[in-house]
Amino acid sequence: MAITFKQVNYEYDANSMWRQAALQGVDLQIESGTLVGIAGATGSGKSTLLQMFNGILKPSSGSVQVLDVTMVAGEKSPKLKQLRKRVGLVFQFPEQQLFEDTVEKDLCFGPMNFGISLEEAKDRARVAMERMGMDLELLSRNPFQLSGGQMRKVAIASVLAMDPDILVLDEPTATLDPVSRAELIQLLYRLCRDDGRTVIIVTHRMDELLPFADQWLVLHEGRTVFQGTVKALVEQADQMEQYGVAIPQSIRYWRALSEEFGWSNEEPCLSAEAIAKRIVREANLKIAPGEEGSL
Numbered sequence: 001m002a003i004t005f006k007q008v009n010y011e012y013d014a015n016s017m018w019r020q021a022a023l024q025g026v027d028l029q030i031e032s033g034t035l036v037g038i039a040g041a042t043g044s045g046k047s048t049l050l051q052m053f054n055g056i057l058k059p060s061s062g063s064v065q066v067l068d069v070t071m072v073a074g075e076k077s078p079k080l081k082q083l084r085k086r087v088g089l090v091f092q093f094p095e096q097q098l099f100e101d102t103v104e105k106d107l108c109f110g111p112m113n114f115g116i117s118l119e120e121a122k123d124r125a126r127v128a129m130e131r132m133g134m135d136l137e138l139l140s141r142n143p144f145q146l147s148g149g150q151m152r153k154v155a156i157a158s159v160l161a162m163d164p165d166i167l168v169l170d171e172p173t174a175t176l177d178p179v180s181r182a183e184l185i186q187l188l189y190r191l192c193r194d195d196g197r198t199v200i201i202v203t204h205r206m207d208e209l210l211p212f213a214d215q216w217l218v219l220h221e222g223r224t225v226f227q228g229t230v231k232a233l234v235e236q237a238d239q240m241e242q243y244g245v246a247i248p249q250s251i252r253y254w255r256a257l258s259e260e261f262g263w264s265n266e267e268p269c270l271s272a273e274a275i276a277k278r279i280v281r282e283a284n285l286k287i288a289p290g291e292e293g294s295l
């Protein structure tokens with residue numbers, strides 16, 4: 001298991017009159033090499049949860065195990081430097097993460113901080129840029145003169161340059177245009193499927209991640225109110241609205257169709273293309289061999 005939470009509570013300002021419970025009795029398990037979506041209304045505890053994945057925040061009670069590190073409330077904190085190398089966090093606003101005057105320096109900063117030579121750090125910077133589908137010419141540019149989408153990708157590349165086992169992203173597609181959003185989700189999917197990394201994405205746009213996520217977590221008022229596969233999420237979709245999470249359009253389409261055609265036991269098709277193909281199959285249209293892909 002990449003991550004296991006047992007009965008985790010977290011309170012901000014725990015010792016003051018402004019104490020604020022942000023996570024309450026959270027139990028969760030995330031398997032290595034999976035892509036996980038985290039949803040929940042604003043203030044439900046998503047960002048707090050993310051910050052526990054690499055020990056920025058430690059549990060007020062309960063235990064958090066991430067890779068081979070276990071943090072138990074009330075016990076001496078384990079060494080977190082290695083964990084921070086293996087768990088890369090990408091914040092919602094990339095400008096919070098970039099600070100050097102060239103992209104290359106920003107990408108080299110993390111690896112060199114962990115003792116890697118300048119030469120190897122530059123190699124890693126190039127590989128990470130290529131992995132994000134970015135032009136290597138951007139390496140010499142000032143990151144603050146890039147577009148929002150480019151900055152977002154550079155922020156992700158700066159974390160990738162550390163070669164993390166777990167990549168955690170807080171609303172990575174916020175503020176991007178629809179084409180860039182779809183492209184970024186594909187890139188993140190490949191980082192999971194091709195590289196075997198665990199990729200955890202907080203999103204308010206469940207639709208765009210539904211066809212790719214292996215598992216979903218839904219938070220409500222600091223508690224995990226759902227953890228399971230997309231199929232289970234589809235079955236329990238009606239409950240999501242009471243947690244302030246709108247039922248994604250693709251789930252609505254799929255549920256309407258499966259009700260109509262009695263597909264309730266099937267694995268849901270949740271991209272527009274997959275739904276269209278399933279309808280065509282149902283309608284028993286004759287498709288010439290080799291032409292399925294053009295649908």
Ligand SMILES: Nc1ncnc2c1ncn2[C@@H]1O[C@H](COP(=O)(O)OP(=O)(O)OP(=O)(O)O)[C@@H](O)[C@H]1O
Nearest residue numbers: 012020021022040041042043044045046047048049
């Ligand atoms: N630094 C802080 N100090 C005190 N309370 C905080 C702090 N950060 C968050 N909180 C509180 O903790 C709770 C959970 O906040 P959190 O930011 O984790 O939610 P979220 O689901 O990420 O919200 P959003 O979708 O708006 O980013 C909220 O009640 C919030 O007001």
